[in-house]
Amino acid sequence: IPTSFHSGQEVIEKIEQHGYEAYFVGGCVRDFILGRKIGDIDIATSATPNQIQHIFSETIPVGIEHGTVIVRYKKQSFEVTTFRTDGTYSDQRHPDFIQFVSNIDEDLKRRDFTINALAMGSDGRILDLFQGQQDIKERIIRTVGDGMERFSEDPLRIIRGLRFSSQLGFQIDSDTLRAMEQTKAQLENISVERIATEVEKLFAGEHVSIGLNHLIELEIYNHLPVMNKSPEIMRKLPNINSPIHSLAELFTLLHYFSKIPIQTWVSEWKCSKKTKINAVKIGESIKYFESNGLDAWLVYDLDQELFGGFVRLIKILYPEQQLTVEQLENMSGELPIQSKRELKLNGHDVSNLFPERSKGPWINTALNLLEKAVVFKEVNNSKNELKEWLKWNLPEIN
Ligand code: ATP
Ligand code: MG
Missing domain, CATH: 1.10.110.30 (Hydrophobic Seed Protein)
Known part of the structure; x- marks a missing residue:
């Protein structure tokens, strides 16, 4: 039994000492057998949520009605669920009722796939009613x-x-x-x-x-949702051989091919505003990349947290490109500024520099020009040099 199971084992033994049964179940047993990294540890038990709350001092009642309590033990969380079966799903959303049962066999029967229907006792013995181990092997x-x-x-x-x-x-x-x-x-x-x-x-x-x-x-x-509106696009998707890490990335990609607005994907899939913002941003950077290639402005304009998503999508769209996150991070480290706020000239300075001009949108245009010039290292980010640069380039601004 791997170390990550040690505390879980103690949780199970504690439950057993109180006279109930308890087992590791589901994904953690499957991943243990496979030698994969184990995610959350689920424990199934004959004890009721109430009884679990009495046994452990630190519990979080996340889903009492489903029989689930989170047990905090030695700084780890364990999802402890009472043996149960699911009733019929007449609304296909939630079981009409759940029924607590007294043995693990009934509980394993309700599980979706044989590889997920394994239980393991604190002694490492595996309960396998549906040849799950065989299926894992094959x-x-x-x-x-x-x-x-x-x-x-x-x-x-x-x-x-x-x-x-x-x-x-x-x-x-x-x-x-x-x-x-x-x-x-x-x-x-x-x-x-x-x-x-x-x-x-x-x-x-x-x-x-x-x-x-x-x-x-x-x-x-x-x-x-939405995929059903562009079946021909779904069939023509390029090979995706490397993982996409978020729905934001997925929607950027599906928008790219389907031309269905990102907003539609995000709202019909009921995703957050953040998902939308990220998807739009990655999409813009892809477009920018297609006309300008990888340059300082792309790296400056894209949030660092989206570098990974951008690189993953470019890899799918342009497999011959060899971009890496590290490369973008290095470029980002070389940038003279990270945001417009770091410009040594502000709107007030710009306005004072040209007393003959009345205030207006030209000030913002001027700041945008300065920002680009600094990012591309056409001018140093010092007050005097920025003033000088602007005097020379101002005629371009209306
Ligand atoms: P992961 O490693 O991604 O967490 P998992 O197998 O643990 O994978 P979960 O979604 O965490 O998957 O579910 C835990 C277990 O609960 C599953 O292994 C399975 O036994 C059972 N389960 C979850 N959802 C369903 C479902 N919709 N129908 C039947 N059994 C389910
Ligand atoms: Mg899980």
């Missing part, structure tokens, strides 16, 4: 039970299946694929927020081309 994604039934219960599982194939590089079992195809229209009943989370992970997967190929071949995009 690198296969397969539903627990009948695909048609499981996808109809919760169609989000279709997108989850694609995202696991994209993250893990696993093949999707042929029956499971067929069931995805047959139930895909039901994705239209699912809230876009739930879909967005999974789609973001799909595109961020190391094996994104596998997940994306399924999205395209099964024509699942026909049942996703």
Whole structure:
């Protein structure tokens, strides 16, 4: 058992000492077997949320109605959920009811894929009711039970299946694929927020081309917002062989090909304003790059936090280009200023320099010219040199 599991093991043992059962479940067991980096640690238990809150001094009741409590233990968080089954999903959003059950077997049955339906005890023993370990070995994604039934219960599982194939590089079992195809229209009943989370992970997967190929071949995009408006674009997307890290990046790319405004992508996918701002900014830098190449102004104008996104998209659009984030950061480090505020001349100075001119938009134009000239190192950012430069170049300004 790896060190990251040590505290989790203690959490489980503590629960057991109080007479309840507890197991590691879901993604952490799968990733442990695969030797992948483990994300969040989920624990399933026979204890109720109330009982868990009595056992541990530090808990956060994040979803009591679903049976979930976060346990803070030795500075780590553990999502501890009472064994449960899901009722029917008549609205295909939430189970109509959830029912706490007394054993782990019932709990594992409700899980989406065999590779996610494993449990591990504090002694490292693995419970595997659906041949999940075999599927991990063969690198296969397969539903627990009948695909048609499981996808109809919760169609989000279709997108989850694609995202696991994209993250893990696993093949999707042929029956499971067929069931995805047959139930895909039901994705239209699912809230876009739930879909967005999974789609973001799909595109961020190391094996994104596998997940994306399924999205395209099964024509699942026909049942996703905005993508359904540009099916021919989805089919003509270039090969995406390297991950895209955010929906902002994805929407920049889809806008680039579809010409559907970024605003439409962002609002129909119910994303934040920040996503929109970032998507627009990356898009502008791509356009700038296409006419000017990589220069000081591009690096100056783009937020450092968007360098990664910009580089990733350029790599997809222009695979022959060899840009790196490091290269942009080095260029950024060489810039004489990082923002307009650092100019040694302000609007007041500019206005005083030309007393014959009345105040007006020309002042801003002058500052913009100064900014560009400084960034391109045509003039030093010193008060006197900026004044001198402006006197020479002012005739260009109306
Ligand atoms: P990640 O490493 O990305 O967190 P994960 O497998 O842990 O992957 P989660 O979304 O965190 O995925 O879900 C935790 C577990 O809960 C899954 O492994 C699966 O067993 C179960 N699960 C989550 N969502 C569903 C769902 N929609 N239907 C059935 N089971 C689900
Ligand atoms: Mg998880």
